[in-house]
Amino acid sequence: MDYSFLINLAYSHYILASIIIGFLSSFTIFIPSPFFVLVFFIANHFNPFWVGIFAGFGSAVGELTSYYTGFLSERIFFKKFEKYLNKVELIFQKYNPNFVIFFLSATPSPFDAVGIFCGLIKYNLKHFFLFTFLGKVLKYWFIAYAGYYGLTFLTHYFTF
Numbered sequence: 001m002d003y004s005f006l007i008n009l010a011y012s013h014y015i016l017a018s019i020i021i022g023f024l025s026s027f028t029i030f031i032p033s034p035f036f037v038l039v040f041f042i043a044n045h046f047n048p049f050w051v052g053i054f055a056g057f058g059s060a061v062g063e064l065t066s067y068y069t070g071f072l073s074e075r076i077f078f079k080k081f082e083k084y085l086n087k088v089e090l091i092f093q094k095y096n097p098n099f100v101i102f103f104l105s106a107t108p109s110p111f112d113a114v115g116i117f118c119g120l121i122k123y124n125l126k127h128f129f130l131f132t133f134l135g136k137v138l139k140y141w142f143i144a145y146a147g148y149y150g151l152t153f154l155t156h157y158f159t160f
Contacts, residue, residue, distance in 0.1 A: 017042060018051045022058025027065050029112045039140055040147035048144035056137030063132050066112040070119025077120055089121050098131045105135030
């Protein structure tokens with residue numbers, strides 16, 4: 001696949017590029033996408049604070065695919081796994097669902113499962129999106145600042 005389109009987009013419109021990169025890294029369900037690595041590189045050329053926010057927004061929008069997958073397939077899963085899903089939902093409700101969503105979206109975990117589960121139990125979409133967004137922003141800030149300071153350090157000390 002030719003990534004030159006994304007690289008040119010990143011240099012000319014980094015806000016839009018950050019949103020698209022975040023979206024592409026999250027919209028696939030259970031298929032890892034390496035697009036988040038581009039945030040590491042474009043943050044070296046732009047403000048990593050804003051790159052992290054816009055990539056987090058795009059990623060949160062991309063995670064809605066897993067939420068709606070669960071939401072739309074509720075009948076199928078609940079018929080087969082109703083007993084198990086009810087137990088998991090009780091545990092989920094016990095440990096502050098907003099914190100669980102925030103924490104798991106900020107870590108490199110299989111967050112698609114959380115999105116599908118939240119869709120299955122018809123968890124509040126606004127809360128799901130808000131706490132996914134906050135967690136993804138934290139995650140992308142870490143990646144963006146690592147790229148900004150890491151690449152600056154490497155290019156300063158290892159120029160040939």
